[in-house]
Amino acid sequence: MDFDILTLFPEAINYYFQQGLLGRAQKSGLIKVKAHDLRRWTDDKHQTVDDKPYGGGNGMVLKVDPIFRAVKELKGRRRKVKVILLTPRGKQFTQSLARQYLDLKQLIIISGRYEGVDQRVAEHIADDQISIGPYVLMSGDLPAMSIVEAVARLKSGVAGDENWLKERQDGGHGFWEYPQYTRPEVFKPSPRSSSWVVPKMLLTGHHRKVERWRREHGRFIESE
Numbered sequence: 678m679d680f681d682i683l684t685l686f687p688e689a690i691n692y693y694f695q696q697g698l699l700g701r702a703q704k705s706g707l708i709k710v711k712a713h714d715l716r717r718w719t720d721d722k723h724q725t726v727d728d729k730p731y732g733g734g735n736g737m738v739l740k741v742d743p744i745f746r747a748v749k750e751l752k753g754r755r756r757k758v759k760v761i762l763l764t765p766r767g768k769q770f771t772q773s774l775a776r777q778y779l780d781l782k783q784l785i786i787i788s789g790r791y792e793g794v795d796q797r798v799a800e801h802i803a804d805d806q807i808s809i810g811p812y813v814l815m816s817g818d819l820p821a822m823s824i825v826e827a828v829a830r831l832k833s834g835v836a837g838d839e840n841w842l843k844e845r846q847d848g849g850h851g852f853w854e855y856p857q858y859t860r861p862e863v864f865k866p867s868p869r870s871s872s873w874v875v876p877k878m879l880l881t882g883h884h885r886k887v888e889r890w891r892r893e894h895g896r897f898i899e900s901e
């Protein structure tokens with residue numbers, strides 16, 4: 678699956694996705710993540726990607742024309758493609774959407790900046806307008822990275838062992854997330870303080886009981 682992110686600052690995003698499991702998944706061809714500099718699709722000497730808002734007001738707005746050209750080129754003749762515009766006014770991103778996007782061959786994500794993106798992008802270019810939560814960030818770069826990561830980790834083989842997905846997905850309706858502990862079994866932050874211990878149940882080796890404990894203390898993240 679291909680993830681293409683349109684942004685003004687591609688370097689940090691590309692670097693991030695070359696690390697760890699996602700970097701490995703890219704090397705083995707399971708996913709391809711590429712952030713593109715929107716300036717590539719400008720046609721003036723100064724590579725202008727933004728302009729003042731009609732109607733007045735502070736700040737700058739990302740122009741529709743470079744975005745149109747970029748999406749047209751990136752999409753090509755492919756099928757099973759979705760174009761997402763990131764905006765705090767959009768539909769809330771959820772585990773369920775991550776699962777739906779997994780069926781696509783390509784996800785093109787438009788990351789806004791400054792005062793946002795010319796509304797004609799939402800009206801004529803994007804399939805979905807997505808928010809990652811009810812707060813306002815300075816750009817769509819972090820939201821784009823969150824979405825790519827949430828979708829990519831569901832792809833078979835990306836997060837390592839196949840059984841991990843099956844076990845945690847509980848029949849495909851969502852994900853169990855629960856508290857985890859690792860060595861040491863007992864940690865004493867200072868000689869006078871009390872010890873921080875691992876719950877005894879997790880040390881029993883009793884698979885069913887451990888599973889029950891995890892469900893009692895965890896949360897099911899639905900994807901229906």
Ligand SMILES: C[S@@+](CC[C@H](N)C(=O)[O-])C[C@H]1O[C@@H](n2cnc3c(N)ncnc32)[C@H](O)[C@@H]1O
Nearest residue numbers: 763764789790792793808809813814816817820
């Ligand atoms: C300062 S915001 C401008 C928001 C713009 N006025 C709007 O209503 O869409 C700059 C950019 O950050 C991104 N952004 C900020 N908060 C976001 C959120 N919660 N979810 C998704 N994208 C967000 C969007 O791409 C947005 O264009």
